[in-house]
Amino acid sequence: MFESVDFRSLRKKEWKRGAQWESKLIVRILIILFAIYMAICFFFIGIGGYFILEKKFPGQSPSGMANNFLFYYLGAELILRYMIQQLPITRIQHFMLLSIPKKRVVQNVMYRSLSSFYNSSLLFLFLPFAILMAVKEENYLSSAAWWLSISLLILSIGNIVYLLNKSRWFSPIAAGYASVVLLDKFEIFSVPKWLGEGMNRLLENPLWIGIPIVAFVLSYRLTKGHLIRNFYLDTALKKKREKMLAGELKAFNRLGLRGVFLKNDIRLLLRNIRVRQILFGAAGFLLYGLVFFPQEIYQESAMEVFAALFTTGGFVLMFSQNIPAWDSAYFKLLMTQRIPLYEYLYSKWLLLVVSVALASFLAIPYLYFGFRVCSLILAASIFNAGMGSFIGLISGALNHTPIQLNIKAKAFENTQNFNLTQFLFVIPKIAIPVLLYWLPNHYLGSPWGVVTLAGSGLLGLIFQKPILQLCVRFYQQKKHEMLEGFYKNSQ
Amino acid sequence: MIHLKNLSKKYQGTTVLEIPELKIQKGSCFGLIGNNGAGKTTLFSLLLDLIQPSKGSVTNKDIHVAKSEAWKNHTTAYIDESFLIGYLTPEEYFDFIASLRQLSTQSLSESLEAFQLFFNDEVLEQKKYIRDLSKGNQKKVGIIASLLGDPELVILDEPFANLDPSSQIQLKRIIQEQAQKKGKTFLISSHDLSHVTEICDRIVLLEKGTPIQDIQTSPSTLKELERYFGA
Numbered sequence: 196m197f198e199s200v201d202f203r204s205l206r207k208k209e210w211k212r213g214a215q216w217e218s219k220l221i222v223r224i225l226i227i228l229f230a231i232y233m234a235i236c237f238f239f240i241g242i243g244g245y246f247i248l249e250k251k252f253p254g255q256s257p258s259g260m261a262n263n264f265l266f267y268y269l270g271a272e273l274i275l276r277y278m279i280q281q282l283p284i285t286r287i288q289h290f291m292l293l294s295i296p297k298k299r300v301v302q303n304v305m306y307r308s309l310s311s312f313y314n315s316s317l318l319f320l321f322l323p324f325a326i327l328m329a330v331k332e333e334n335y336l337s338s339a340a341w342w343l344s345i346s347l348l349i350l351s352i353g354n355i356v357y358l359l360n361k362s363r364w365f366s367p368i369a370a371g372y373a374s375v376v377l378l379d380k381f382e383i384f385s386v387p388k389w390l391g392e393g394m395n396r397l398l399e400n401p402l403w404i405g406i407p408i409v410a411f412v413l414s415y416r417l418t419k420g421h422l423i424r425n426f427y428l429d430t431a432l433k434k435k436r437e438k439m440l441a442g443e444l445k446a447f448n449r450l451g452l453r454g455v456f457l458k459n460d461i462r463l464l465l466r467n468i469r470v471r472q473i474l475f476g477a478a479g480f481l482l483y484g485l486v487f488f489p490q491e492i493y494q495e496s497a498m499e500v501f502a503a504l505f506t507t508g509g510f511v512l513m514f515s516q517n518i519p520a521w522d523s524a525y526f527k528l529l530m531t532q533r534i535p536l537y538e539y540l541y542s543k544w545l546l547l548v549v550s551v552a553l554a555s556f557l558a559i560p561y562l563y564f565g566f567r568v569c570s571l572i573l574a575a576s577i578f579n580a581g582m583g584s585f586i587g588l589i590s591g592a593l594n595h596t597p598i599q600l601n602i603k604a605k606a607f608e609n610t611q612n613f614n615l616t617q618f619l620f621v622i623p624k625i626a627i628p629v630l631l632y633w634l635p636n637h638y639l640g641s642p643w644g645v646v647t648l649a650g651s652g653l654l655g656l657i658f659q660k661p662i663l664q665l666c667v668r669f670y671q672q673k674k675h676e677m678l679e680g681f682y683k684n685s686q
Numbered sequence: 687m688i689h690l691k692n693l694s695k696k697y698q699g700t701t702v703l704e705i706p707e708l709k710i711q712k713g714s715c716f717g718l719i720g721n722n723g724a725g726k727t728t729l730f731s732l733l734l735d736l737i738q739p740s741k742g743s744v745t746n747k748d749i750h751v752a753k754s755e756a757w758k759n760h761t762t763a764y765i766d767e768s769f770l771i772g773y774l775t776p777e778e779y780f781d782f783i784a785s786l787r788q789l790s791t792q793s794l795s796e797s798l799e800a801f802q803l804f805f806n807d808e809v810l811e812q813k814k815y816i817r818d819l820s821k822g823n824q825k826k827v828g829i830i831a832s833l834l835g836d837p838e839l840v841i842l843d844e845p846f847a848n849l850d851p852s853s854q855i856q857l858k859r860i861i862q863e864q865a866q867k868k869g870k871t872f873l874i875s876s877h878d879l880s881h882v883t884e885i886c887d888r889i890v891l892l893e894k895g896t897p898i899q900d901i902q903t904s905p906s907t908l909k910e911l912e913r914y915f916g917a
Binding site: 455462526 | 735758759762763765766771772774786815817
């Protein structure tokens with residue numbers, strides 16, 4: 196009987212019967228489009244990479260050069276996967292008590308991870324490179340072997356990450372990797388070269404593919420064995436227990452109720468994986484300007500406002516769209532307590548403003564790009580604090596999808612936290628400030644764009660109280676809808 | 687204290703709750719029983735304005751719960767885990783609730799002191815987040831939080847479920863004490879007939895959304911109820 200359990204049909208049902216699956220379908224389509232875009236990018240990096248190597252290192256074969264970089268690529272892949280690739284724990288748990296052999300459940304998980312998006316670089320990056328290599332260097336067999344062995348190495352890393360995820364090996368391995376890099380740097384002993392040499396050997400004699408095959412089989416069996424052996428709630432499937440963060444926070448007590456809410460929000464930020472990801476995201480956005488400001492073609496263009504907005508507003512964009520959904524897990528509690536909504540929203544708003552202030556402070560090094568760039572960043576940050584924050588609060592009130600705080604949001608897999616309304620709200624969030632800058636700049640000349648952008652933000656800050664009161668009324672109207680959405684979709 | 691009038695709740699044409707009239711006196715311990723789907727939690731959610739009635743009204747101390755929020759000043763509840771904040775420790779959670787109810791740190795620790803026996807050294811000073819506590823201990827946190835700040839009306843949904851036997855006995859004692867000495871009104875739903883008959887002076891039996899029996903508890907009540915549910 197159990198031999199006929201069809202994991203795929205279960206997955207289909209899980210998806211189709213979830214909340215709001217129609218809007219999820221649209222989201223899915225958008226994600227697929229994005230994936231196609233990524234695939235095309237990979238493709239061009241693969242093809243372009245070959246020609247770039249050919250051009251930059253004349254006289255040397257591009258495949259040989261690529262081999263020299265391979266070690267660093269694999270290292271980056273390992274670190275990246277360790278950060279985002281997770282064992283689908285909840286999917287396993289359901290099957291623990293059913294009469295399905297553990298082996299099959301584990302096998303299914305591992306097969307599925309083979310076809311995951313993380314492995315797409317094999318097809319879209321390395322395959323074009325290998326084909327080009329085969330055609331240009333006319334060594335079809337060894338190019339095929341080369342591609343196969345790189346694929347096997349990357350898949351082995353994918354397997355090993357499952358092992359690392361639950362063990363203490365990561366730091367030693369990371370330390371080992373770092374020391375290998377240092378040894379190479381000081382030219383004492385070069386593992387990267389050694390690996391590259393090995394791959395070159397493979398190009399000469401495809402029989403060397405035996406080594407990657409052995410590596411893959413070994414990593415596969417090791418991981419599978421590890422997962423089967425630890426198929427218990429308190430071992431492989433257990434979530435890590437965390438250290439206590441943000442303890443007393445006594446300083447906030449002086450702020451009254453606002454302080455109480457702020458205290459909770461800080462704990463929310465630091466103690467939940469899903470929210471912590473946003474902090475990392477915001478830190479990433481802080482560097483966003485580095486992509487645009489050094490390039491002359493973007494000067495005085497709308498793209499620069501775009502970059503300036505993200506530089507200080509990353510947190511506002513990501514956090515505000517889920518107010519009050521961050522509190523969805525205990526929203527019933529909040530709604531039955533004496534909670535003055537004004538104070539509640541004020542504390543959230545304050546958090547957003549403080550985040551902008553902090554980001555602006557950290558953005559001081561952008562002075563390097565001159566006064567013009569800095570005034571733009573400052574104007575954008577005033578907009579983020581005075582306008583962006585309120586637009587965020589309003590958009591959040593329309594978001595009735597609950598959030599599971601302690602589960603990572605994963606690109607391409609977990610779309611639970613991705614919501615179509617929020618996606619559409621990105622347009623006013625970005626378009627309004629871009630227009631506020633671009634229109635006056637276009638018609639009135641250079642300083643006016645910055646002036647209107649900052650001015651609109653200042654207006655928001657000056658009229659903070661009445662605007663927030665409007666938000667309060669909006670939240671009151673939406674109370675029962677929120678409660679229903681948070682409850683229904685969390686079932 | 688509480689007055690339900692003509693109250694009904696429908697979901698897509700199906701009536702899940704229909705109560706022509708129900709009055710609950712102050713200072714009583716009111717028990718609500720009925721099988722799954724009888725409408726107990728729906729009724730509590732209506733009392734707390736967590737869902738909107740299709741028809742009728744709920745007043746709590748003459749305050750229309752859907753129109754004013756003043757009832758929150760004297761009413762507390764523990765319905766399920768969605769009343770807990772998982773990423774706080776029990777102490778932080780109590781602290782949060784206490785500051786919402788304007789309870790000083792001093793009186794908070796005094797109140798908690800009184801429940802030491804109930805906590806059985808498994809709740810306070812554990813350095814654990816609430817989400818990492820067992821179901822039973824989570825429930826203890828929620829129930830005690832609902833008693834902080836001396837509310838006049840406490841609504842508890844299935845307070846005995848998930849508690850170990852000693853804690854169940856402790857909880858009965860706590861509820862009786864709070865009801866008698868402090869004059870609190872309790873609304874309690876439970877599947878445990880013996881507990882309900884023991885602590886409640888009035889019991890209403892819900893079936894498919896309507897009250898079919900309204901009993902003043904007497905020594906024979908348990909037998910009667912067992913007969914009803916056994917048949």
